[in-house]
Amino acid sequence: MEFSKLFFTFFILQTLLVPSIQSANSDLFREYIGAEFNNVRFSDVPINSNVEFHFILAFAIDYTTSSSPSPTDGQFNIFWDSDNLSPPQVSSIKNAHSNVKVALSLGGDSVGNGHAYFNPSSVDSWVSNAVSSLTKIIKEYNLDGIDIDYEHFKADPETFSECIGKLITTLKQNGVISFASIAPFDDDQVQSHYLALWRSYGHLIDYVNFQFYAYDQGTTVDQFISYFQTQSSNYNGGKVLASFATDGSGGLSPENGFFTACSRLKSQQNLHGIFVWSADDSMSGGFRYEKQSQSLLAITH
Structure with missing residues (x-):
């Protein structure tokens, strides 16, 4: 009987506590920067002191940095x-704003005139090379985390899982990074x-x-909520962030209801943060939607 009472008490506590861990609003704002070489700087982007702000390089x-880039089996180079x-x-930006952290993103869609493929020769060789090369870059730039944004693959899902999983594990265990994120979108292979x-x-x-802007242009608020x-559910227990793009690509745009959708998520305690692709595209518009996003997040609690 005592064991049954203890188990029942544990079950009740777990039921009460787990949703509060998984469902909670956040003041996290993240923005990709540097991919388009249009001279945007960290200091150009408005930073609200009441949010947690992540720049993602x-x-x-x-790949090699030559005119015809080729894979290097985990030897990372800077392409921002x-x-x-x-x-x-x-x-400078971290010293000026105590709420700012800076990460780097791995992979992306393209390199040179072709796709950037995840193309390891083996798990062990790729992880060894990646840990070494990324540790060097992260320490040189005084970065805080990494983001995984491979979109094309010449390796099966299990190999990708082991390579990236072991990379994140090692970088965290070595104290090189304090956080990691992934950037998938709704494509079967991805x-x-x-x-x-x-x-x-x-x-x-x-x-x-999650790249919600990879959905069709003209996405409605209800569709966005359904996608979210x-x-x-797919990334059960994860902090899935709402997102939009300022390059006019797709998804639910800020002009057509993105912030309405975020307000609905906030009312459900599901607004885990917002990220934007990208500062490079937003500069010409004066970062109006970055300001609006951060204002919304600053009052999420």
Whole structure:
């Protein structure tokens, strides 16, 4: 009887506590920067002191930097606008704003005139090379985390899972990074790889930067909420962030109801944060939607 009472008490406590862990609003705002080489700087982007702000440098890629890039099996090189987003500028923006952290994103869609493929020769060689090369870059730039944004693959989901999972594990254990995120979107091949990673290593992944802007242009508020619920189920227990793009691509745009959808998520205690692709595209518009996003997040609690 005593065991039964203890088990029942534990079950009740678990039922009460788990939803409060998984369902909670956040003041996290994240923005990709540097992929388009249009001279945007960290200091150009408005930063609300009442949010947690992550810049994500786009991209570090394990390809050569030659005119005809080729895979390097985990030897990462810098492909973002390092002239305007340099180590001194990382230090400067972090010193000026105590709420700012800076990460780098791995992979992306393209390199040179072709796709950026995840293409390891083996799990061990890729992980060894990646840990070494990324540790060097992260320490040089005084970065805080990594984001995984591979979108094309020449390896099966299990190999991707083991490579990325072991990379995140090692970087965290070594104290090189304090957080990690993934950036999937609704494509069968992409999802098969990221869901394999999630099943094995989801406990090490802090944020899911789901690319909701990869859905069709003209997405409605109701469709967005439905997509959000689906991906929250796919990445069960994860902090799935709402997202929009300022390059006019797709998804639910800020002009057509994105903030209405976020307000609805907030009322449900499901607004885990917002991320934007990208500062490069937003600069010409004066970052109006970055300001609006952060204002919304600053009053989420």
